[in-house]
Amino acid sequence: MIEALSGALHHIFTVKIFLMIIAGLFGGLLTGALPGLTATMAVALLVPFTFTMEPTEGLIVLGAIYMSSIYGGSFSAILVNTPGTPSSIGTTFDGYPMAKRGEGDRAVLIATFASVYGGIIGVLFLLFLAPPLAKVALKFGPPEYFWMAVFGITIISSLASKNIIKGFIGGAIGLLISTIGIAPIGGDVRFTAGFSQLQGGIELIVALIGFFCIPEALTMIGQRGKKFHLTEAKRKKGIFLQTFKDVMKKQGNLLRSSILGTIVGILPGAGGSIANLVAYNEAVRVSKEPEKFGTGIIDGIIATESSNNAVVGGGMIPLVTLGIPGAPPDAVLYGVLLLQGLRPGPELFTTHSHVIYTFIISLFFATIFMLPVGVIAGKVLHKTVVRLPVRFLAPLIIFLTIIGSYSIRNNITDVYIMLTLGVLGYILKRLGFHPGPITLGLILGPIGEAGFVQALLIGEMLPNKWMIFFKSPISWILIILSLLSLSWPLFAKKLAKEWKVKGDEVEG
Amino acid sequence: MKLKADRIFAIILILVAIVFWTQTKELQYKCYIFPRLILIMLIILSAVMFVQSFFKKSMPKGKLPKDNLKYIVISIIIVFVWIALINVLGFITSGVIFLSSLTFLLDLQRLTIKKVVSTILIYILVLIAFWIAFHKFLLVPLPTGHFI
Structure with a gap:
């Protein structure tokens, strides 16, 4: 590990890589600050621009984009009361009241310091927790991979949707779409309806761009009358140092929220959108003055912003150890790793350790660089970016989705598929189906199918072939975890009730 | 419902x-x-x-803001035509035509000649800058047609 780390540091300490990180941070900030553009969209839309780069360089840029788009979401949350990404929903609770008081500048600084803090904690967990977990993951055989896929599906379906049945249906739709094309084992062509273009299956990134970006753009078009208003902040001298001291005094909140963010990130499917609310809830619960939350206090912003950036590192832990994305943007990174010829999973730490350690270390530097980039550029960016009218924003998003899906294989059919899936995603969204379970189904489908069929073939040697799925202790652990995650909605309902009571208290 | x-x-x-x-x-x-x-x-x-x-009991009304379906359907048609023509008209030409059409469609105020010209000019500049940066420098493949 130490050898790989020193190699990674050697690789990163070049002007080119640092410039790439800074460019990625700007790109992420820009997209993150735009209301309607989520971190997943930011990463998905900017993927094609990394194609001509080396695999490591492409990952470094995307990592920086991911980290800063989550942070960028706080700008619009604080200044226009519209979360730039769902990860900043909680930031509006206290950020906007501060901005209304003319303390927008201070609120943005608090978000900056908290985001950097949370980001670093998440990356440290990724650096030290991922390698031992990868060793365990190497013991996985086909039945274990099948159960892992089942576990992934159970978690996202119960967490990403208010309606569990709809969550599972979304997951099943994603799984079904993943079976289109040539079967991974056996090689028969399935469900192509005679279109030879579909034989290779549906390109994951194309589907992700369609499901995540087009529904948002169509919603913007459907609500075209919506306007955003910016609150001007009053500039004060010495605000930088004073805010830094104020934030650092809140070590308990910073640490608790960052660790919560990392844990939520590790859970497959649960991302920053859940982490920031969980951390906010905990901050209210622990506080001696819960009644002050919602009136514009520093603790509220610290909790949400440190937790959502900690999700970045946490979410990558299952991605690089098990090949299961921890948060929706990781799903896009999963596709990118595959495109670059790297199979997400424990082999990353054995056969491609130089790539993965360089990526993790670059993420660390990206988090540190977020401080100067956020402070200097954020101020200019939010003024221009947040004011971009929907009549320009929605067409530009569609434009980027077209370019993004075209450039993956230089193929116009992919653009049609992307748009068709996008329209389907919009209809499903209106019916209460979220893109999260669908895309996880898409990702877990091939893993689950390969594991399932291979295990059955191995099981032929047993008196009852189905017993192969219940033979190893790891399988049983995964079955128990799946059952636990299935019962999670019951706990979540209880938590939500508690949260509602607290919320009413805050509002009151 | x-x-x-x-x-x-x-x-x-x-x-x-x-x-x-x-x-x-x-x-x-x-x-x-x-x-x-x-x-x-x-x-x-x-x-x-x-x-x-x-x-199940019906959801309370107005929880999800209503979308104006007319604009969504028109936009989807515009985008499908755009994709169909992108390899004929070329990246910049088709981009300027269809991006401007979408912007005009979404404009809440009355269109003036000044507004139309400025929107088209903005898109020409944005697309040329995009084409140079990504196609020429980063070598990202972009659709090509009879025009640029």
């Missing part, structure tokens, strides 16, 4: 699952076993959603 939509969608899903099932008949065991497992799951879940729609 929402529950009625759920009911119809559940029926559609079951029908789609049946169509997919018929497609698996000529496949080998190892190629159909997994899709069939998913199809069974989809049919059961859709049936549950169908039954649920009779017992």
